Amino acid sequence: MPIIYDEKKRTFKLDTATSSYIIKIYEENYLLNLYYGAPIPETYISGRECRQRNASFSLANSVIGERAFTPDTAPMEYGCNGAADFRISALAVRNINGDSVTDIRYVDHKIYAGKPGIPGQPSSYVNNESEADTLEIYAEDAVTGVRVTLYYTVFSSCGVMTRRVRVENTSSFCCDIERVFSLCVDLPTMDYDFISLYGLHYKERYVERRPLAHGLQGIESKRGVSGHCQNPFVALAEHNADERHGTVYGFNLVYSGNFSALAECDFNHSTRLIMGINPVDFGWRLAPGEYFDSPEAVMVFTEGGIGEMSRIFHRFYNTNLIRGRWKNQKRPLLINSWEAAFFDFDTEKLVDFAKTAKQLGIEMLVMDDGWFGRRNNDTCSLGDWFVNEEKLPGGLVPLIEQVNKEGLKFGIWYEPEMISPDSELFRKHPDWHVHVAGREPMIGRHQYVLDVSREDVRDNIWQQMYKVLSENKIDYVKWDFNRNISDAGSALLPADRKKEFFHRFILGTYDLMNRLVTTFPDILFENCSGGGGRFDPAMLCYSPQIWTSDNTDPIERLYIQFGTSMCYPASTMGAHVSANRRTGYETKGNVAMWGTFGYELDPRKLTEQEVEIVKEQVRRYHEYYDLIHYGDLYRLISPFDNPYRAAWQIVSQEKDCFMLTLVTMRSELYPNIIVKLQGLDPKKQYRNETTGDICSGALLMNAGLVLNNVASRTGESCVIYFTEA
Ligand code: DGJ
Numbered sequence: 001m002p003i004i005y006d007e008k009k010r011t012f013k014l015d016t017a018t019s020s021y022i023i024k025i026y027e028e029n030y031l032l033n034l035y036y037g038a039p040i041p042e043t044y045i046s047g048r049e050c051r052q053r054n055a056s057f058s059l060a061n062s063v064i065g066e067r068a069f070t071p072d073t074a075p076m077e078y079g080c081n082g083a084a085d086f087r088i089s090a091l092a093v094r095n096i097n098g099d100s101v102t103d104i105r106y107v108d109h110k111i112y113a114g115k116p117g118i119p120g121q122p123s124s125y126v127n128n129e130s131e132a133d134t135l136e137i138y139a140e141d142a143v144t145g146v147r148v149t150l151y152y153t154v155f156s157s158c159g160v161m162t163r164r165v166r167v168e169n170t171s172s173f174c175c176d177i178e179r180v181f182s183l184c185v186d187l188p189t190m191d192y193d194f195i196s197l198y199g200l201h202y203k204e205r206y207v208e209r210r211p212l213a214h215g216l217q218g219i220e221s222k223r224g225v226s227g228h229c230q231n232p233f234v235a236l237a238e239h240n241a242d243e244r245h246g247t248v249y250g251f252n253l254v255y256s257g258n259f260s261a262l263a264e265c266d267f268n269h270s271t272r273l274i275m276g277i278n279p280v281d282f283g284w285r286l287a288p289g290e291y292f293d294s295p296e297a298v299m300v301f302t303e304g305g306i307g308e309m310s311r312i313f314h315r316f317y318n319t320n321l322i323r324g325r326w327k328n329q330k331r332p333l334l335i336n337s338w339e340a341a342f343f344d345f346d347t348e349k350l351v352d353f354a355k356t357a358k359q360l361g362i363e364m365l366v367m368d369d370g371w372f373g374r375r376n377n378d379t380c381s382l383g384d385w386f387v388n389e390e391k392l393p394g395g396l397v398p399l400i401e402q403v404n405k406e407g408l409k410f411g412i413w414y415e416p417e418m419i420s421p422d423s424e425l426f427r428k429h430p431d432w433h434v435h436v437a438g439r440e441p442m443i444g445r446h447q448y449v450l451d452v453s454r455e456d457v458r459d460n461i462w463q464q465m466y467k468v469l470s471e472n473k474i475d476y477v478k479w480d481f482n483r484n485i486s487d488a489g490s491a492l493l494p495a496d497r498k499k500e501f502f503h504r505f506i507l508g509t510y511d512l513m514n515r516l517v518t519t520f521p522d523i524l525f526e527n528c529s530g531g532g533g534r535f536d537p538a539m540l541c542y543s544p545q546i547w548t549s550d551n552t553d554p555i556e557r558l559y560i561q562f563g564t565s566m567c568y569p570a571s572t573m574g575a576h577v578s579a580n581r582r583t584g585y586e587t588k589g590n591v592a593m594w595g596t597f598g599y600e601l602d603p604r605k606l607t608e609q610e611v612e613i614v615k616e617q618v619r620r621y622h623e624y625y626d627l628i629h630y631g632d633l634y635r636l637i638s639p640f641d642n643p644y645r646a647a648w649q650i651v652s653q654e655k656d657c658f659m660l661t662l663v664t665m666r667s668e669l670y671p672n673i674i675v676k677l678q679g680l681d682p683k684k685q686y687r688n689e690t691t692g693d694i695c696s697g698a699l700l701m702n703a704g705l706v707l708n709n710v711a712s713r714t715g716e717s718c719v720i721y722f723t724e725a
Contacts, residue, residue, distance in 0.1 A: 002156035009044040018159035019301035029105035031077035059084040075186035090181035096173035104139035122541030145171030169286035181276030182297040190265040197231040204532040205563035218262035224485025226536040243307035255295035257506035283499030314569035338368035340602040356603040361618035366411035383425030385464035411476025436489035444483030452508035481529040513542040547574040554591035571629040576600040587717040589617040634678040663717040676704035685725040
């Protein structure tokens with residue numbers, strides 16, 4: 001059984017294929033974490049309850065005894081505020097008396113097969129009940145009546161656990177949640193590196209690794225979205241852990257709003273990590289009987305190194321997070337109008353794109369920004385989601401008919417959570433944008449954020465979208481979001497609930513997205529936020545693919561895609577070949593092939609030679625689609641570690657074929673490149689489809705491949721396919 005309750009020891013044991021996790025109901029019903037690590041058979045480990053070492057100012061519960069136990073040095077399962085645990089707390093609830101002391105103790109529990117969803121929020125799911133088991137632990141603060149449910153779901157075969165909490169007010173007075181994190185993990189040492197993904201627009205998700213130090217360290221977003229600057233992903237890796245070896249804990253928050261992931265190392269050299277909604281500018285009022293659900297956090301533990309952590313996340317997201325028709329169905333190869341035309345297009349030009357694209361084998365035309373209102377540049381019309389008939393005479397029907405006649409599907413762009421001050425919508429509803437009293441809100445890209453925390457606002461946008469999507473044959477929607485949220489407030493929220501705004505905004509976004517995917521289940525939905533500014537697991541619950549970055553330079557994309565692949569699979573990474581870059585089409589295609597492949601250029605401007613390259617890329621896209629989307633990724637040479645080149649490998653689940661890509665970022669005069677492959681069956685024989693050579697998986701993994709004479713000049717690259725001989 002993946003979840004066991006040992007009645008004698010009063011412990012819960014949660015097992016996955018790669019980890020064990022033990023929770024203890026201690027004296028006075030304190031909930032402690034005794035273990036999270038590699039699988040062990042025991043349901044209890046003695047001597048883990050107390051970590052006190054000369055902590056002279058730590059406080060004790062008099063009943064349990066000062067030397068034996070103090071919350072400040074105990075491995076708390078869910079550390080709360082103000083009751084003698086002085087580390088960063090996962091929960092603080094202000095009660096009717098005005099204090100925020102929160103002290104929860106075990107009351108009861110329930111174990112069952114399957115996994116419940118979270119009302120109104122995205123989360124991972126089970127395909128059938130036998131795939132996962134769930135433990136609910138109920139804990140209560142006897143003084144304030146705050147009741148907490150700690151949810152743990154164990155996906156035992158794939159090395160994943162998910163966690164979240166529900167906070168309920170069982171008292172007869174209102175209370176206010178000041179902070180509520182989705183997970184809290186207390187580890188007995190601090191011998192880890194903290195790995196996170198930082199960046200900005202055009203440079204998303206660069207990998208950063210630093211040793212933990214005493215005190216607080218962490219990452220956050222206060223931008224209203226998960227954002228370009230930090231991703232809601234953190235790993236703790238042993239100092240010597242690398243792609244292939246070592247202990248790694250990976251954490252990813254299924255949330256698209258303000259988040260925080262903090263690690264604190266204390267005087268005992270132990271580590272507490274918490275991850276959840278950012279408490280800055282957050283608060284939530286609970287009336288008697290009401291509850292609040294935190295977002296879900298995904299936890300992975302492996303001894304197989306950072307590479308194996310990534311593969312566990314990838315398999316899990318492909319199987320238990322992404323959903324809907326396009327989860328397993330081959331997605332159409334698209335061409336997007338943005339970099340080809342920006343705002344300068346009309347029906348004729350788009351039909352021309354479609355005609356030329358068809359000859360290349362492209363399957364869908366996406367009309368990006370600029371089709372609605374009076375949108376001829378980015379200064380106006382967001383919120384006016386009706387067709388600009390000056391550009392598209394007769395509306396979308398004649399355009400789509402002609403595109404379909406060429407055999408291409410048709411996609412469209414939206415930015416539903418935005419409003420231009422110069423729009424009909426704004427003139428009609430000058431209080432529908434996000435703002436606070438007495439301040440002119442900051443403007444970004446000439447636009448305000450629309451207050452989608454309000455139902456009336458959402459209904460209006462939804463009705464406009466519904467009209468276009470139901471009256472036209474639209475196969476794809478790109479959902480964009482092109483600024484961060486400042487001056488955060490909603491005209492409808494009273495002063496004592498203003499801190500609820502950011503979370504309500506994200507719930508509103510989820511609601512709109514949910515309406516889209518449930519009303520139009522056949523539409524393929526791609527998320528985007530000024531490139532990859534909202535690349536998080538929550539968005540993957542609605543859109544199986546996300547535009548990874550506006551930066552399509554293949555060399556710069558190496559860093560972005562290596563970083564993104566830390567936890568997100570290739571099937572989710574929108575990656576397009578575009579024009580106007582220094583590097584040749586071969587390399588553009590080889591890099592973009594590691595993702596949901598497409599084009600972002602004027603196909604009429606391709607030279608004859610480029611046309612042939614593109615046709616070959618399209619052929620390969622179809623041939624290797626399953627391998628790329630559902631194979632296992634091995635990052636062989638990281639651009640973050642090697643100034644000259646990057647290499648990666650994608651191996652089929654059956655290990656009967658794989659592809660190896662090598663990109664030279666900077667040439668060397670005397671290269672000596674031996675690449676050791678990974679993840680193969682050592683006993684199988686593999687044929688190199690380029691040279692015809694046959695050799696064993698053992699040789700390829702142990703002796704490696706010499707690659708001195710391929711793709712050795714700056715900007716060159718090669719892809720070598722291998723199949724079982
Ligand atoms: C930002 C996106 O990342 C681009 O791909 C494009 O859709 C523009 N917005 C359109 O305004």
